[in-house]
Each structure stands twice: as structure tokens, then as C-alpha cells.
Amino acid sequence: MSADSANPTWIKEHTYPPNLRRDVDLGQIERLASTAAGGLLLLPGLRNPTKVNLLLGALGIGLIYQGVAGRNVVESLRTGQPLLAEPTGLRIKKSVTINRPPQEVYAFWRNLENLPRVMQYVRSAHRLGGGYSHWVVAGPRGTVLKWDARITVDRPNEMIGWQTLPGASINHRGYVKFIPAPGARGTEVHVALEYEPPGGELGKLIGYLLSPFVEQQVKAQMRNFKYVIEAGEIPTTAQHSWRPAQWAWNQLQAHESYQPQPNRGEPGKQEEVQA
Amino acid sequence: MKALCWYGVGDVRVENVPEPKILNPRDAIIRVTLSAICGSDLHLLDGYIPTMQKGDILGHETMGEVVALGKEVHNLQIGDRVVIPFTIACGHCYFCEHKLYSLCDNSNPNAGMAETMYGSSAAGIYGYSHLFGGYAGGQAEYLRVPYADVDAFKVPGHLSDEQLLFLSDIFPTGYMAAENCNIQPGDVVAVWGCGPVGQFAIASAYLLGAERVIAIDRVPERLRMAERQGKAVALNYEKVESVVEALHEMTGGRGPDACIDAVGMEAHGSGLDGFYDWAKQQVRLQTDRPTALRMAIQACRKGGTVSIPGVYGGVIDKVPIGAAFGKGLTLRMGQTHVQRYMQPLLEHIEQGRIDPTYIITHRLGLQDAPQGYKMFRDKENECVKVVLKPA
Numbered sequence: 001m002s003a004d005s006a007n008p009t010w011i012k013e014h015t016y017p018p019n020l021r022r023d024v025d026l027g028q029i030e031r032l033a034s035t036a037a038g039g040l041l042l043l044p045g046l047r048n049p050t051k052v053n054l055l056l057g058a059l060g061i062g063l064i065y066q067g068v069a070g071r072n073v074v075e076s077l078r079t080g081q082p083l084l085a086e087p088t089g090l091r092i093k094k095s096v097t098i099n100r101p102p103q104e105v106y107a108f109w110r111n112l113e114n115l116p117r118v119m120q121y122v123r124s125a126h127r128l129g130g131g132y133s134h135w136v137v138a139g140p141r142g143t144v145l146k147w148d149a150r151i152t153v154d155r156p157n158e159m160i161g162w163q164t165l166p167g168a169s170i171n172h173r174g175y176v177k178f179i180p181a182p183g184a185r186g187t188e189v190h191v192a193l194e195y196e197p198p199g200g201e202l203g204k205l206i207g208y209l210l211s212p213f214v215e216q217q218v219k220a221q222m223r224n225f226k227y228v229i230e231a232g233e234i235p236t237t238a239q240h241s242w243r244p245a246q247w248a249w250n251q252l253q254a255h256e257s258y259q260p261q262p263n264r265g266e267p268g269k270q271e272e273v274q275a
Numbered sequence: 276m277k278a279l280c281w282y283g284v285g286d287v288r289v290e291n292v293p294e295p296k297i298l299n300p301r302d303a304i305i306r307v308t309l310s311a312i313c314g315s316d317l318h319l320l321d322g323y324i325p326t327m328q329k330g331d332i333l334g335h336e337t338m339g340e341v342v343a344l345g346k347e348v349h350n351l352q353i354g355d356r357v358v359i360p361f362t363i364a365c366g367h368c369y370f371c372e373h374k375l376y377s378l379c380d381n382s383n384p385n386a387g388m389a390e391t392m393y394g395s396s397a398a399g400i401y402g403y404s405h406l407f408g409g410y411a412g413g414q415a416e417y418l419r420v421p422y423a424d425v426d427a428f429k430v431p432g433h434l435s436d437e438q439l440l441f442l443s444d445i446f447p448t449g450y451m452a453a454e455n456c457n458i459q460p461g462d463v464v465a466v467w468g469c470g471p472v473g474q475f476a477i478a479s480a481y482l483l484g485a486e487r488v489i490a491i492d493r494v495p496e497r498l499r500m501a502e503r504q505g506k507a508v509a510l511n512y513e514k515v516e517s518v519v520e521a522l523h524e525m526t527g528g529r530g531p532d533a534c535i536d537a538v539g540m541e542a543h544g545s546g547l548d549g550f551y552d553w554a555k556q557q558v559r560l561q562t563d564r565p566t567a568l569r570m571a572i573q574a575c576r577k578g579g580t581v582s583i584p585g586v587y588g589g590v591i592d593k594v595p596i597g598a599a600f601g602k603g604l605t606l607r608m609g610q611t612h613v614q615r616y617m618q619p620l621l622e623h624i625e626q627g628r629i630d631p632t633y634i635i636t637h638r639l640g641l642q643d644a645p646q647g648y649k650m651f652r653d654k655e656n657e658c659v660k661v662v663l664k665p666a
Contacts, residue, residue: 099368099372099380226380226381230365230367230380231365231381232347233300235299235363235381235382236384238298
């Protein structure tokens with residue numbers, strides 16, 4: 001096993017994702033109001049970019065930022081705090097409990113080729129040996145994202161950590177921990193991700209604004225992971241009714257790319273970790 | 276095939292739709308031989324359950340014959356006669372393993388939506404909005420049954436469809452409501468609402484050893500059914516000044532040991548309170564009208580149990596939590612864990628301890644389902660329960 005088993009210190013254990021952060025200055029109502037007011041100020045500038053409207057637009061962006069980040073912009077500027085409080089990238093932490101022993105859950109994940117079955121956007125994952133793997137992922141609007149990744153931590157039945165290699169479409173690193181849940185409730189699966197949205201500071205701001213959606217996606221993929229391990233299949237209501245509603249067809253498409261495996265609960269043999 | 280589709284508030288139609296297909300390895304397709312309209316379907320008809328979409332096929336009380344099987348269903352055969360529990364359950368998650376089937380982790384494809392609304396997602400339900408999965412329902416000629424190895428209950432040939440159909444929902448629902456009351460010898464149980472679930476709650480309370488059951492409603496034929504078939508004491512809430520006082524007088528001042536709210540979110544209030552709740556619901560300041568629940572809490576004896584099989588979906592207002600706290604009440608509620616009750620209740624039917632067919636008042640063809648909905652909603656023609664037979 002060539003992967004080092006050092007504890008990854010680069011993701012702090014108790015770092016909250018942006019929308020769960022405790023260090024916000026503003027309350028929920030203030031944040032909503034700030035975001036809404038910012039949106040209103042931004043609109044004229046987009047329609048008719050005169051100097052005044054652009055100035056108002058800039059103010060609007062500030063207000064939107066303030067609303068989303070929950071931080072008082074004026075205060076941040078005055079005290080010299082960085083506007084984006086996440087200097088190293090965006091972080092997401094999500095967890096789900098799976099009613100199976102850690103060995104089984106770990107083995108399913110460690111067999112990386114299983115992951116396209118449960119992660120909607122992952123088109124393929126291949127192990128290249130030596131702890132390296134190649135990933136092809138569907139990006140927004142028909143784009144294809146690719147990266148090579150290296151397993152940085154591999155503690156059987158406990159934890160897998162990874163990091164992308166230079167040249168990745170999206171630089172990221174993450175870990176998944178498998179912790180026995182109390183009272184025979186199965187395995188708590190904790191995923192943490194840290195990623196750098198491409199496109200410099202602007203990309204970071206956009207990424208920051210989009211992070212709640214990314215979080216929802218991560219949660220959805222983890223749910224699929226649970227569905228397949230526990231129930232052997234992903235529930236679907238494709239063709240739920242007769243009308244050709246777009247979303248129903250989308251679901252059907254998604255379904256066709258998913259190949260159910262016959263052996264419920266033990267997908268992928270408990271093969272030796274070939275890191 | 277023909278199916279009953281939802282088009283909007285007060286608008287359901289029978290349409291021609293494509294037949295369902297096997298989509299997952301644990302699926303089955305059944306040819307529906309009998310289905311029913313549930314009181315909770317009326318909440319859909321009246322538009323009180325959000326996330327319905329035009330064209331959704333309704334119906335969650337269904338039975339039929341297996342006509343197709345996915346490759347991972349090994350305990351069923353083509354031609355098997357089955358009753359389908361309305362709660363879709365995977366059989367393998369923590370909740371299913373603890374027989375809490377209606378809380379299944381894995382059967383709602385729209386779990387994210389439910390998590391946003393309720394904190395966690397419970398089981399998917401046939402034909403009951405996209406919040407509960409967006410599954411096609413059984414008021415149709417064919418139905419796709421996911422996790423059929425767990426969610427299709429084989430039934431014996433010597434009992435009729437009508438005797439067996441209600442194992443899919445309302446008999447277990449009434450039974451669980453009574454079971455939640457933790458009935459002890461000598462207990463008096465009051466049941467609000469003498470619709471189908473109320474009728475089965477009354478019968479089940481006696482099966483579980485209640486001394487006396489008091490049935491509360493205002494519809495004469497329903498009170499009559501509760502009295503004659505259910506052996507309950509009828510109480511017409513429009514004929515008394517105060518239901519709570521009447522119940523106290525009927526129980527020597529103690530109050531009923533357990534109270535069952537088999538009404539739910541669309542209770543009929545009266546007087547100023549009733550108008551207040553109706554108005555708030557119309558402008559969505561509250562989504563549910565808890566008239567029956569308020570009375571149940573107020574009437575229940577100290578240390579008693581309030582059991583809620585009636586459906587609530589959103590937010591309620593002016594619930595006397597002080598009374599519940601002050602009297603040390605236990606509140607129990609939730610969708611029915613149908614799979615848990617099918618076998619024991621089948622035995623009650625087989626032993627002749629109950630014949631569930633007594634609640635059926637109308638037998639219609641599937642094509643007449645829209646009239647059935649309106650008749651059931653408006654309680655016309657003494658309608659209590661409508662069953663639908665595909666042509």
C-alpha cells in the first residue's frame with residue numbers, strides 16, 4: 001500500500017460549509033432583505049448600463065454578497081478581513097448513515113468503478129494503479145470535466161482521502177470517513193470536499209454563490225450511494241405519468257445510464273485494496 | 276390503459292395513458308382488479324397537498340394480479356393475487372428493519388424536497404404528490420410496484436377482492452390508530468370522524484379490548500354505521516353544546532382514556548373558531564384546520580393518549596399544547612406501517628372477526644371515478660366508501 005496514512009490536516013474537522021457558518025454578522029431576515037435589495041439594484045445596470053446604473057449595480061453586488069455570505073461588507077472592509085472568508089477554496093461537508101457495516105460500505109466506495117453507478121454526473125472512473133485514477137464527469141451545459149486523482153489516505157474500513165493532480169478541470173481534494181454508527185445503526189459516511197472553482201476571484205465569487213447547489217448535489221449523490229447499498233437500486237418514478245414532461249424524460253435518461261447490478265448489498269466483491 | 280388523472284383543484288379525469296413498465300430489478304407490474312378512493316385522496320382533489328402536477332395518476336388502495344416481474348423479485352410469480360400497501364418500503368433500511376415501513380429511507384426519489392419541508396424524508400406513497408415520490412397511483416388498469424418482494428402481499432383465493440382490498444391502507448390505518456392508544460381493560464376510546472378510517476378505528480379498538488367506543492361525526496348515515504356495525508355510541512357534534520363536555524358527562528367526568536383524530540387537516544369547524552380556521556387556511560396562514568385535534572386534546576383524560584391517523588401536511592395554529600402538557604398526554608401519529616399489519620389483520624378477516632366490506636357503499640367502474648370523487652367529497656347518496664373496478 002503506497003498511499004500514506006497520515007491524517008489529512010488540510011481540511012479542518014469542524015469547518016462549516018458557507019451556509020452553516022457560525023461567524024455570520026447578519027440574521028436570516030437581514031440576509032434575505034440584503035440579497036433581494038441587491039438584486040433590485042443590479043437589474044437597471046444590466047438592462048441599461050449608464051454610469052449611475054452601473055454604480056447602483058456595484059452597490060447591488062455588494063448587497064448580494066452581504067446577503068449570501070452573511071457578512072457586513074462595510075465592517076469587513078473597515079477591519080481588513082478578507083471578503084471571502086475561505087482563502088483556500090470552498091468546502092462542503094455532508095453525511096449520511098447507511099444500514100450496513102463499515103467494511104461493506106468502504107469496499108463499495110474503494111472499488112472506484114462502482115461510483116459511476118451511484119453518482120449521476122460521474123461518467124467513468126478507472127483505477128490506473130499505484131493509487132491513481134482517471135475521472136470523466138459531466139459538467140454544466142454539456143461540458144465534460146476530467147481529472148486524474150491520487151489516493152492520499154487509505155485506511156481500510158475507516159477512511160479514503162484523495163487529491164486531484166495538476167491539470168484537473170476542477171482542482172479539489174476530499175475525504176470520506178466510515179464511522180460505525182452507535183447502537184448497530186450501520187455506518188456514518190462523512191464526506192468532506194474542498195474545491196477551487198476555475199476562473200480566479202470572479203470564479204470564486206460565483207462558486208461561492210453556487211455552493212448551496214453544489215452541496216445539494218453532493219447530498220443527492222450520497223443518497224444514491226445509500227439507495228444502492230441498502231436497497232440494491234435507485235428509486236425512480238420515470239414514466240410516472242403519461243405526459244411527456246421534460247423532467248420525467250430526464251429521469252428516464254438518467255435511469256438508462258444506470259446499470260443495476262444483481263447482487264444486492266455486496267456490489268463489487270470485497271477485493272483487495274490495490275492502492 | 277385507462278387511469279384516473281389529477282388536473283387541478285376539483286378536476287380529476289379518466290384518461291388513456293401508456294401502460295407502466297418494469298424500470299428497476301425489484302419492480303412488479305400488476306393488473307389492477309380493484310382499487311378505492313381514500314379520504315386522503317380528497318385532500319388532493321381539494322388542493323391541500325402541494326407538489327401535485329397535471330396528469331398525476333391517483334390511487335393508493337390497490338390490489339390485483341401480478342403480470343410482470345423484475346429479475347430480482349424471487350418470492351412472487353406471474354398470476355399471484357396481491358394487495359399493495361400504500362407506503363412504499365425498501366425492506367432493508369434501518370426503519371424497514373424496525374418495521375417502521377412508512378418511514379423508509381430509500382423509497383422517495385424526491386427525498387431532497389421532503390427534507391426541505393420536513394427535515395427528513397419518509398416513504399414514497401402511490402399517487403400522493405411529488406413530495407411523496409411522484410409515483411403513479413393504482414386507480415388505473417395497471418400499476419408498477421417498486422420493491423415488489425416487500426411491497427406486494429400475497430392473499431388467499433377463498434376471500435373476495437372486497438374483503439381484502441382494505442388491507443392496503445384503511446384497515447391497517449384504523450388498527451394502528453387504535454394500537455397507538457395502548458388500550459387497557461376498561462378503556463373508553465373516542466373517535467373523531469366516522470369515515471372509513473374512523474370506522475376501522477372503532478372496530479379495531481374493540482378488537483384490542485376497549486370497553487366502549489364513542490363515535491363523533493355529524494353525518495347521520497356514518498353515525499348510523501358506527502352504531503350498527505361498529506357497536507359504538509354515536510355523538511353528533513352538531514347536536515350538543517360542547518363535545519368536550521358531552522364526552523366528560525359520558526365518562527363520569529374523567530374524559531375518554533384515548534382519543535383518535537380520524538379527521539385530519541380538513542376538519543369542519545363550527546362557529547367563530549371554524550370561520551377563523553377556514554379563513555386562515557384560504558390565505559395559507561395555516562395549511563391545515565385542526566378542529567378535531569383541538570377537541571381531542573381538550574377532551575382526553577389526564578395521562579391519556581391522543582392518536583392521530585388523520586392526515587396533516589403543513590402548519591397548524593392554536594393547538595392547546597398547554598392542555599396536552601398540563602394533563603400529561605401522549606400524542607402518537609404518522610403514516611401507517613402497513614406492511615406490519617397485513618398478516619395479522621388478514622387473520623382477523625379469515626377468522627371472521629371482522630368483515631371489512633360493510634363500509635363499502637358504492638361500487639363503480641373506473642371510468643366513473645370522477646363522479647365517485649365528487650360524491651365522496653360532498654357526502655352525497657350516503658357515500659362512505661367507493662371502490663373502483665377497471666372494465
